[in-house]
Structures are given as structure tokens and as C-alpha cells.
Amino acid sequence: MKKILTLFAVVGLIVFSSCEGPEGPEGPPGLDGLKGEPGYVSEVFELQNVNFSFNANEYKIYRQLNPVIASSDVVLIYRLAGTINSNTPIWQLIPRTIYLSNNRELDYDFDFSRQDFTIYAGGNYDESTTPDLLNNQTFRIVIVPGSFSDKSVNKPDYSDYNAVIKKYNIDDSNVQKL
Numbered sequence: 781m782k783k784i785l786t787l788f789a790v791v792g793l794i795v796f797s798s799c800e801g802p803e804g805p806e807g808p809p810g811l812d813g814l815k816g817e818p819g820y821v822s823e824v825f826e827l828q829n830v831n832f833s834f835n836a837n838e839y840k841i842y843r844q845l846n847p848v849i850a851s852s853d854v855v856l857i858y859r860l861a862g863t864i865n866s867n868t869p870i871w872q873l874i875p876r877t878i879y880l881s882n883n884r885e886l887d888y889d890f891d892f893s894r895q896d897f898t899i900y901a902g903g904n905y906d907e908s909t910t911p912d913l914l915n916n917q918t919f920r921i922v923i924v925p926g927s928f929s930d931k932s933v934n935k936p937d938y939s940d941y942n943a944v945i946k947k948y949n950i951d952d953s954n955v956q957k958l
């Protein structure tokens with residue numbers, strides 16, 4: 781009798797494990813990962829040859845982020861300060877102060893929220909006298925993934941654009957122009 785029950789049990793397991801029911805609905809899309817770490821998404825955008833507009837007594841460039849970023853993410857903005865050759869740009873992290881002759885200074889700064897960012901240019905002189913620092917400017921906007929509770933992630937030197945791109949595994953060979 782025990783042998784018959786064992787035989788039915790084995791046959792039952794084989795039969796029921798071979799059955800398939802209808803496929804269920806597809807689950808929600810997940811987040812892209814950063815080097816195997818779940819929940820991290822990095823992006824880079826470029827504002828190319830943009831001009832600051834004068835509004836409410838200040839020079840600024842305003843853009844909305846679409847889609848909005850996570851509340852723990854950070855925005856870094858780099859200004860194209862020049863080139864070594866046609867293939868090697870020089871990116872400077874802002875805020876940045878440009879020191880000019882006659883004790884004049886021009887500051888680039890920015891702020892951001894989950895929905896937008898603004899880049900500012902202001903100085904201790906009439907900024908309109910230096911249009912080369914206000915017009916045809918190029919900026920790289922890097923969205924750095926963040927986490928309020930993850931203190932273990934080794935952070936790169938944010939002033940080094942290439943270190944940030946490498947750390948967050950960002951492909952900047954085809955940067956989206958805004």
C-alpha cells in the first residue's frame with residue numbers, strides 16, 4: 781500500500797508541476813541600474829550655444845526637467861570653458877567665478893528643484909559689457925542619482941566632469957541637446 785501511495789505521489793508531482801496556466805499581466809517597469817545597483821539612473825543633457833536673458837535685474841537661463849527627478853537626486857552643471865583640441869572640451873563645474881581685469885568678477889551659479897533648474901550670471905560690474913561671457917554658452921547638466929540613506933556609495937570628485945561620467949557609467953557620446 782505504501783508503494784502505491786508513493787507511486788501516486790510521484791506521478792501527481794510530475795503531472796502538476798508540468799501544468800501551465802495562462803500568463804499573468806506584465807509588471808510595472810523597473811528602474812535602470814548603476815553598475816548593478818538597483819534604483820540608480822544617471823543622465824546628461826547639454827544646452828548648446830545658449831544666451832542668458834536679462835530678467836528682473838539678473839541674467840539667467842531657465843529650463844524645466846522632463847521627467848522630473850527623484851527628490852534625492854542632485855543636479856551638477858558644467859560650463860564649457862574652452863577646448864584643448866576639437867575632441868577635448870574643458871568642462872568647469874559651476875558655481876564658478878571668472879576673474880577679469882580691473883578687479884571685475886563674473887559669477888556663474890545655479891539652483892534646481894525636482895522640476896527645473898536656473899543658471900545665473902552676475903558680476904560686480906555691468907555684465908552687458910562682456911557679451912562673450914553671456915552669449916553662445918554651452919552647459920552640460922548631469923543628473924546624479926542620490927539616496928537619502930545610502931552613505932556607503934563612494935562619491936567622485938564632482939569638479940571633474942570625466943570622473944562623474946565614469947563613476948555613474950554615463951554614456952556622453954550622444955548627449956541629448958535641450
